[in-house]
Amino acid sequence: MIQSVTTPAQRAEFLRRIAGKPYFEAVLGTHLALFGAHPASGWVFYLLPGTAVLELRGGSGVLCGALPGGEEGETAREELSGFLRFLHADTLRTEQPLALDGWRPAAPLTLWELPQGRALPQPPAPPAELVLDKAPSMLPVSRLVFADSDAEADEFYSAACTALAHGVGQCRALLHGSRPVCTVGCYEQSENESYMAAGVTAPDWQGRGLARWLIVGLANELAARRTVRFACFPELCGFYSQLGFIQNGKIQYYTTDWTIE
Incomplete structure (x- = not known):
């Protein structure tokens, strides 16, 4: 039941x-x-x-x-x-x-971690015209994370603001002027784990190493107190392996289409 x-x-x-x-x-x-x-x-x-x-x-x-x-x-x-x-x-x-x-297995998500107390080598710093904001406005961040869906952006904004207001996690963004062009955050935590999510780079700033620098920086900060974990789809596994994160299992993933009888 x-x-x-x-x-x-x-x-x-x-x-x-x-x-x-x-x-x-x-x-x-x-x-x-x-x-x-x-x-x-x-x-x-x-x-x-x-x-x-x-x-x-x-x-x-x-x-x-x-x-x-x-x-x-x-x-x-x-x-x-x-x-x-x-x-x-x-x-x-x-x-x-x-x-x-009626449910079909899709490619599972890979779970990655940085154990508590460890730190990864910091990639090269971003261009000088970008400024790191450790407490960015979440409205433009939400529009960056879900650029193609206002509904998902609104849901993310509400959930992330609630988490941050209750002292759960942190958000980081690189700003070009007042515009966030790369972000990553932690909006879920337990006593022993910080879960990182919502790592996104604006299309016109991709390929410049911004996500590498921002993700590693936040992971190293969080790992001082808790083990850091996050999940990704298979196409990003090579990226996170290069950064030095450790694989820690799989999360199964299933989809269905109820319109098909």
């Missing part, structure tokens, strides 16, 4: 199930802490049969833990598939491989 997380006991059980899980503890734990008591935020959280939990926002889901085996597991997978279809979710990240009717 899928249970919505609404009571203190359910919240405690949700946190227990994600404890110690790289990526999931920091990301899902932060979202539950910041948005779990505010349904209007768009985030919703569920306890699933077995040891699994589910986070949903819009069409995107994240599942941590495992459904039961045997006949009970078949029933749980059927319920989950119907539940996701009812809510029109079409992407799903999972801790473990998961077979659901």
Whole structure:
């Protein structure tokens, strides 16, 4: 049975199930802490049969833990598939491989880390006309991160501002005048992990090493207190390997199209 997380006991059980899980503890734990008591935020959280939990926002889901085996597991997978279809979710990240009717596996995300206390060699500094802002205005940053979608930019802006206002993480941006042309941030944290995300360079500034410098700089700062982690698609693995980050597992990735019968 899928249970919505609404009571203190359910919240405690949700946190227990994600404890110690790289990526999931920091990301899902932060979202539950910041948005779990505010349904209007768009985030919703569920306890699933077995040891699994589910986070949903819009069409995107994240599942941590495992459904039961045997006949009970078949029933749980059927319920989950119907539940996701009812809510029109079409992407799903999972801790473990998961077979659901109508869902197709895509290339998994690679999880990278910089262990606490370590530091990477700093790449060459950016051009002198760019200025590092350690507390940039998040509205133009959101437009850089999601240049092609005002709706996604607005969602990112709201979530990032909430996280930063609660002392979760940091944002960095390189400014050309007042315009951010490269950014990276950390908007989810647990006691032991800082999760980096939203590393983007404006198209007209790509190929100049800005992201290398900014990502390494923030990672080194964060690693002084926590292990730093982030996930990426396969095409970026070579880039992060060159910077010196260490692979630390995979996050499974699934998609579906409910319009196809």
